[in-house]
Amino acid sequence: MGALTKGRYLVLRGLLLLIYCTASVISKGGATGDAQPDAVPSVQGTLPHFIQEPEDAYIVKSNPIKLRCRAVPALQIFFKCNGEWVHQNEHFSHEYKDLNTGLKVREVMINVSRQQVEDFHGPEDYWCLCVAWSHLGTSKSRKATVRIAYLRKNFEQDPQGKEVPINGMIVLHCRPPEGVPAAEVEWLKNEELVSSLTDDNIDTRADHNLIINEARLSDSGNYTCLASNVVAKRRSATATVIVFVNGGWSLWTEWSACNAPCGRGVQKRSRTCTNPAPLNGGAFCEGMSVQKITCNAPCPIDGGWNEWSQWTVCSSQCERQRTRECNSPVPRHRGKMCEGNSEATENCTDGLCTQSMESSNDVALYSGLGAGIITVAILVVAVMLYRKNHSEYGVDVIDSSALTGGFQAEFHAKAPAETFPRDLSRDYCSTMDRRKKGLLTLNGPFSSCKEPLRTTGVFGHHGGRLVVPNTGELYRKICIYSLCVFSVQTLDSCEILLGPEVTYGPPGLDLFCPVAMTIAHCAEVDAENWNIQLKRRTQDSKWEEVMSVEEESTSCYCLMDSTSCHLLLDQPGSYALVGEPLTQAAIKRLKLAVFGTMEVGSMSYTLRVYCVDDTPHAFQGVVAAEKTRGGQLLEEPKMLPFRANTFSLQVSIQDVPQFLWSIKPFTTCQEFSFPQVWCSNQQPLHCAFSLERYSPATAQLSCKISVRQVKGHEQILQVYTAVAEVRLCSCGEGTGPKAFKIPLSIRQRICATFDTANAKGKDWQLLAQKLHLDRNLGYFAKQRSPSAVILSLWEARHQDTSDLDSLASALEEIGKIHSKSSPKDQDECESDSIHIQASSLYGTGRLTSQNTEDCASEYTG
Secondary structure (H helix, E strand, C coil): CCCHHHHHHHHHHHHHEEEHHHHHHHHHHCCCCCCCCCCCCCCCCCCCCEEEECCCEECCCCCCEEEEEEEEEECCEEECCCCCCHHHHHHHEEEECCCCCEEEEEEEEEEEEEHHHHHHCCCCCCCCCEEECCCCCCEECCEEEEEEEEEEEEEEECEEEEEEEECCCCEEECCCCCCCCCEEEEEEEEEEEECCCCCEEEEECCCCEEEECCCHHHCCCEEEEECCCCCCCCCCCCCEEEEEEEECCCCCCCCCCCCCCCCCEEEEEEEECEEEECCCCCCCCCCCEEEEEEEEEECCCCCCCCCCCCCCCCCCEEEEECCCCCCCCCCCCCCCCCCCCCEEECCCCCCCCCCCCCCCHHHHHHHHHHHHHHHHHHHHHHHHHHHHCCCCCCCCCCCCCCCCCCCCCCCCCCCCCCCCCCCCCHHHHCCCHHHHHHHCCCCCCCCCCCCCCCCCCCCCCCCCCCCCCCCHHHHHCCCCCCCCCCCCCCCCCCCCEEECCEEEEECCCCCCCCCCEEECCCCCCCCCEEEEEEECCCCCCEEEEECCCCCCCCCCEEEECCCEEEECCCCCCCEEEEHHHHECCEEEEEEEEEEEEEEECCEEEEEEEEEEEEEEHHHHHHHHHHHHCEEEECCEEEEEECCCCCCCCCEEECCCCCCCCCECEEEECEEHHHHHHCCCCCCCCEEEEEEEEEECCCCCCEEEEEECCCCCCCCEEEEEEEEECCCCCCCCCCCCCCCCCCHHHHHHHHHHHHHHCCCCCCCCCCCHCCCCCCCCHHHHHCCHHHHHHHHHHHHHCCCCCCCCCHHHHHHHHHHHHHHHHCCHHHHHHHHHEEEEEEEEEHHHHHECCCCCCCCHHCCCC
């Protein structure tokens, strides 16, 4: 301690002793008098005690800091900084009484500026402490350091972006900038704070690193390291983390049937890279997605007759027989049975056969025969009357044939009154007099002498014509039915076409039975998101509403399925399904397909990606167009749900082998605006990617096409093809009048049973209920034959499945209900039972009346 400092200390100590002595004399002098009102309680034997000691502080920018001390009992307090006493003029002190203890507390404060700290050049940080005096001595506080705070701008280590497989570990390193005090570190993901307290999978270490133990798809994002102290906050460079999924093969499908009906052919099986599908740049599956093997299908062998057997001995009836069998060879593998008779009978006496009987015997014989015939006739009439009164219904479902498609119609016609020229046109057909062209009549009560005529057809996007069979060649040339596809041009802006516009005619066609028509649509049907209406084109090419599909009407019947709308119509004209989206959650289905074409004599290969409404006729148009340009279908078409959320559709090509193929820059991603896709009205949209191979030796192309709606669904089309290989499109068209039908005899007997109401409640309303067609019974009630209309609608609805089992099951169930409601005795049960045999393997059902030995086993199939 310097001489000056020591001198000051002695002077201060002398002053304190003088003050203490004076206080003692005053205290003693007042001992005999009254006590002073503000007398301080004495604390005998206690050195000054610090209530508050100076704390470490940081100077931010140029703002000075304050250091404080509080002590009791203390006569005086002074600060000492870096070993030097602070001048008393720089102290700010005051006293106050502690209300709890009644003691006087002395508080002292000083300011420390940035300049003072910067001017100090000691071996340690700038420091200060307090010294408090009392009559018993002094006490010192702790040392408080004062430092200048700062935070550098540059991080010592920024986090780096990573691509990590799913379930892998993610480690992001961060070393914050140098600073005083040391910076604290936090992590942000997409500008939101990441905390290990709310996610056990995340660990924020003391070394400032971020660790994600098992990466999830949701962990993909932009990560930022945030460092901060009392001075400032600093952000690191952003690190992008991508969690990817490598593709995995699904299981192989079953081998397909041999594609050759006879002889050498090909079988194939396939698998898809969807277990899981590659995501976020993950590797596509290695290997082939399709395997092919050769196969040999057995050829049909038609049957052949063997030799006739020997003639039998001439019988008492003067006849002899001989037989032959169809076993030379036996028909196999769908071969034809032998044509002709397997038995032959001839008179063995050349017509000279005589019988020697007495005339009396002849009379008795003929009398017996007459009596027998009369008895049999009476018995037959009795059985028919009995069965008419007691039978449920008699139905034989004998055969069925199916052809997939989207259009069916039914009508009945009489033979024409006169014939017409062979080249009679549709226009003439639509304007000629009904009397001349032959009236088309409804199926009323069935005539016993002549059956009504009926035909059915299934047509593709080209349309077609229905003809009346078995009415003469000339009449068959008259056009009766047509299907045309148009684009709707005059709809409201908020409405879209959900399927093809279908026209049936000619105009003025008079049908006694409504037409059953099926129109495919592309909407995900949901009453909360869609308002779907059936509209008809007027003569001035405007559209008028026929009905809403959710309503009931007696003039038209509408039944909506997930992909089709089944209609019953009385009036010829052009019809279309029109939809108005009610929310942004409304979805229409898009069918996606990619075709490829190798330009002749060129190194270029073109990929065309089509986005069409998911209806059969729309895609058939694409296939027809591609056939004309030699396009090859490279991947089975896929479906994409497209939402009414106003966001566009993006098509991009990915994973093109860059060392084998090149593609023009900035052409790898193409986009369709929302109105283009949403309002396409059955018109196909397509974009093209043009690739060029570096070498003629490159014979294969593998890549994938991503089709995604912004903020919507995504679909991946995988392309793996030999560019020189010609692959046939496996998507054909269903045309022609070959349609699934209920046999006419079955239909007649069902209608005869259910069109007439009876006391048992077994009428057409029960039939509609069991066939799940009882939504709009008012429409059927106004028909002459409700059962015939119900069966026509059922046929149209089951075109794709061609399944008579469900019809047989419904009839069986009706029989069971009646059996329970009206029990019979044993004899009645045996004579009035219905036995059902439905075979789903062959797609046919057989409904036959037969006797049953046990009433309890009735109606089992």
